[in-house]
Amino acid sequence: MSQVEVKNYNGQIYLRGVNLKDILKSNPLKVITVQDIAIFYSTSIPLERVRSLLKHAQREVEMMIEGEQYEK
Numbered sequence: 001m002s003q004v005e006v007k008n009y010n011g012q013i014y015l016r017g018v019n020l021k022d023i024l025k026s027n028p029l030k031v032i033t034v035q036d037i038a039i040f041y042s043t044s045i046p047l048e049r050v051r052s053l054l055k056h057a058q059r060e061v062e063m064m065i066e067g068e069q070y071e072k
Contacts, residue, residue, distance in 0.1 A: 006013045021027045026042035032050075033039075041050050 004015060006015050020029060020040060024040065024042040026044060028043065029040050030043055031038050031040050039050075039054070041053075
């Protein structure tokens with residue numbers, strides 16, 4: 001999993017040195033928004049795969065949280 005900081009210019013984001021089109025192999029992209037997050041994914045990926053990847057991402061985030069707690 002990668003984590004990238006982006007600037008938000010009135011609803012338009014700029015990814016310096018990173019191109020979502022190249023990473024996700026799709027243009028346009030699909031986006032799922034849930035409260036405070038946005039999930040970008042390729043238009044060619046079925047929702048079953050999105051769900052599987054979200055489960056993997058959840059495990060990664062949990063490990064990141066554990067690392068933060070360990071550092072304190």
